[in-house]
Amino acid sequence: MLLTFRTSRPGARAPRRLKAALLASAVSVCLVAASAPAEPLGVGDRLFPYLGNPGYDVASYDLSFTYTGSHSKPLQAVTTIDARTTAALDRINLDFAHGTVESVEVDGRPASYTSAGEDLVVTPERSLPQGTRTRITVRHTSDPSTTGDGDGGWVRTEDGLAMANQADAAHLVFPCNDHPSDKAMFTIRVTAPNAYTAVANGLPAGVDKSGATTTWTYRTRHPMATELAQVSIGRSAVLRRTGPHDLPMRDVVPAQDRERLRPWLEKTPDQIAWMESKVGRYPFETYGLLMADASTGFELETQTISLFEKGLFTEPAYPKWYVESVMVHELSHQWFGDSVSPRTWSDVWLNEGHATWYEELYAEETAHRPMEDRMKAAYSASDRWRAAGGPPALPKAPAPGQKISLFRPNIYDGAALALYALRQEIGRPAFERVERTWVRVHRDATATTADFEDLAARISGRDLTGFFKAWLYDEKTPPMPGHPDWKPAPSAAPQGPPAKK
Template structure:
């Protein structure tokens, strides 16, 4: 049980009370941004009334005491008149908040940090909010029992965010529909490294501590932001086109990871051929300690792997850079657009590298021959890919395998030439943006070669994407 939550629900921190005393802003009769965006599966995630354009995070971490200090400078545009707005933040003690340089009142309730600026914000106004915070960050257990948030490792930490974890280490508008640029600065004891998204712009050491500054210019959803702290070995290379590749590997995983990570330039070249131009300014991977997490995650520009990945997993997470990171779901109900595409990327890789064809993989899943365990084969049909049962099931088999089957049915309906036009065009049309299932089906129908293909697609949507149970015909 979270021992901090009852206190947060019943009392303001001392710093909050001081802020309340110090500020006498207007806005008594103003308007507040919504606390939560009513996502179908995570209704409290995100906040209304503003759009974040940039996060500037300055973090300091001591692995021995597990103490995190942070300053988050959040630049946003008000989408309505605001006398108050909310940020998502779980745990962590807030010592002060300013908006446009003036002390702001604030209070805590659960995962909500409510901020009341000294002066009301007008619709369309760009503003800067700065939050100072500290304490031991939390590990969050999801509805499906997966662990995320700030995960302690033997010599450091690993921050993972899907779907709720990022609010454990910085305040923000933590919903995939609000993407922003990031600058993440992390200070750690000398001898350790701190790896994050984007490109390293500066590394300085002073008084026994080293600061690493990372810049991610392209829009990023907060759930694919990451920080990895520890004894990492960093290597740089490039693809044939000159795209920078940076890998950071925990000291215990260097030997086991070398061969598969050497394939990154080849995989990126292959994925560019199939999916279109790579959407970011660099790529790479983070191989964390083997027991650091129970899953790999498509953190932007550098997917995270708990231990050395196999080739198919590397292909999957790198494919997410197009499908999930660049084209990001509008809500968590659209998760299949991430996982269906990334799973199908694995099928295509196998097809192009002397493995089973995508059709053979599809047939094995339909016939129930894909998994050794009968329950695993049956689980593919538990619910429609576009409508997981609840939050605990957004990462279940129908989202991945049946989602990939939907992609394959589209390929069957439109033919190979048009299929590749569709998957490349989809990635290009929504590059660095958000899209939902309705956007996708409309786009595919628009790109279909003829009325016959459109009729086939209607069956795909009705029986494979939205339909309950196993379709009668493969």
């Protein structure tokens, strides 16, 4: 995700056994007797302790939404979850809020349910043994009038809706296991009046018109974290083209703006080719941009279809090189964050640091904006960023009972600075091998900071324990290899680059 500063910036976002291990860390609390009070659970994430649920591993989601054309009316929805239990369960906790549950079934039988915090707690007729495959069907509403105003979830556009679920808002839209450690396949169906067009993650799997409405179906071919789900409903034009290796591409724009926005969209195939030259083949079945006529304050790397504010491309104050670098930021997330997802939210620097890295590298190579200049500025501000939000791989946790504002400068420019230091430390050839190997080995899975450290050490043939401790976890920024003249700015110095989200 990249926060776009509209006034200040234009001068200058697992293998099953590993997922099961994380879920098992909190599984003991899930073995609750049916008579005990329902309670919200989580998978033990230190930054989002209420997210996710132990005791099961989701294989797939089937989401159906019916949109009437009104922002103020809840969508009728059905969420079907196919999962495998990783522990014996008397109850199943799902993350869900901002909707009304109408009924729940488990394996075709009615189940009782209640709410606890932001959890939907389901009690099936029969307990589920460990290793059981189960299907949970929830009929509910999904209410755009209670999301999108800072909490995330549905975003209201001028002519419809879109989604922005990062980091903890997918459960404001549909019941789910809302943590990136539990990736799953998705089928998404949207029924809307015929004047609207619906687009979602993945590839089209059917368009069925019935009277005054049309149902659009999409399926992913790769697993996806809930925070990356996207549904666009609007009076939209879908522009199609072919990318590298005959990659099918589709962009979604307000119909009246298609010609105005087309020149920007035509840049994407070359940007994909540029990223492939750095880290290897694009990891998904399709790509495109969703340009929403909305004011969100950020751009977002939803899987296979990145969300952008239309204004980023129509506001003349933004330099061309800056807009293109933002496009590459979100594109690079398809490798770093989407294909390779963070095991915990403390690992999010791997998403944003890499996206910032390739954003800067692209600006350097195509617009002659030296990366070293931005890295030197980031180094100057790094101590302040660490003091305010924690080091890159150890963001400060929220106060008890509070939600966290995770997207801080030190997981963007501060994390890119750590990658720059790594390249300085082990050399460009080894660093580039680390990058390519990382996205290949962990494709369609989740990974941790420790995994990245181990890979860098193995490829470089170096003991990097002290290096990573200093750059990723220490309170103070260590000296930059090769740049002994770089110094952190005094605490009273002006702030560095704008914060991102």
